[in-house]
Amino acid sequence: MFPGATASRTDAAYVVVGAPLDVSTSFRPGTRFGPERIRRFARPFDDYDRRTDLRFSDCSVHDHGDVRAWDDAPEYLAWLAGELRDVVADDAVPLVLGGEHTVTAAGVEAVDPDVFVCLDAHLDLREAYDGNEYSHATVTRRVLEAHADVDVEEAIILGARTGSPEEWERAEEGDVTAVAPEDVSDFDLESHLDGRSAYLSVDVDAADPGFAPGTGTPEPFGLDPREMRDVVRTVAPQAAGFDVVEVNDRDDGQAASLAAKIAREFVFSHAGAAE
Secondary structure, three states: OOOOOOOOOHHHHHHHHEOOOOOOOOOOOOHHHHHHHHHHHHOOOOOOOOOOOEEEEEEEEEEEEEEOOOHHHHHHHHHHHHHHHHHOOOOEEEEEEOOOOOHHHHHHHOOOEEEEEEEEEEEOOOOEEOOOOOOOOOOOHHHHOOOOOOOOOOEEEEOOOOHHHHHHHHHOOOOOOEEEEHOOOOOHHHHHHHOOEEEEEEEEEOOOOHHHHOOOOOOOEEEOOOHHOOOHHHHHHHEEEEEEEEEEEOOOOHHHHHHHHHHHHHHHHHHHHHH
């Protein structure tokens, strides 16, 4: 159980859902261990948050446990989206712990936001990767594609510093805003959101790998944790869903600790804004 997630499902304002998908990682696998690792490295954190004057255990968080993954990504995403739609139908905010970044597509489908905000080293705008349309390298492209019930107006990718020529070309289109790491601190995210509903996805590889080495495709010259925290604080009040993804077991807990802290920061910022 995520520490402090003591609310019952019926009383929950936030529901933690583990999504340990680990089928398309192209360098270092291990995201199947991400959800439980994030929970474990959240244990040392104090329940009280001085900035918001809130206790995590008073924020009505419930831990649903993990939605067991299997090797058919499209089928798994459909099942996961159904589980997350149940959370939304109960007027709760889903907090997804990945798992590879592919699981974000299910979260966005369940929440149906106006804007997709993503902290990520990679554009993830490929049409397919190694012939696979449902890959961690294609998730933002999948999110932007029109679905029967989901129509995301814009993807805002913060911290992007790598992509194929075709991805950078796609990022020039009007429904994508890509912000380089060195420009994130000066980007007026709140004005850009303009009150629109959001889904926030945090790929832990947005951080410089010196801060979070335990991830599948580490990319140097990234963000520092405070910059990521500030993005979370800005987006959370307008967000109807959240995930943190791409944590694996290839470090001493740095990536999981950062992911756990970011998840808590989202809850404190969202709950604090509602008071």
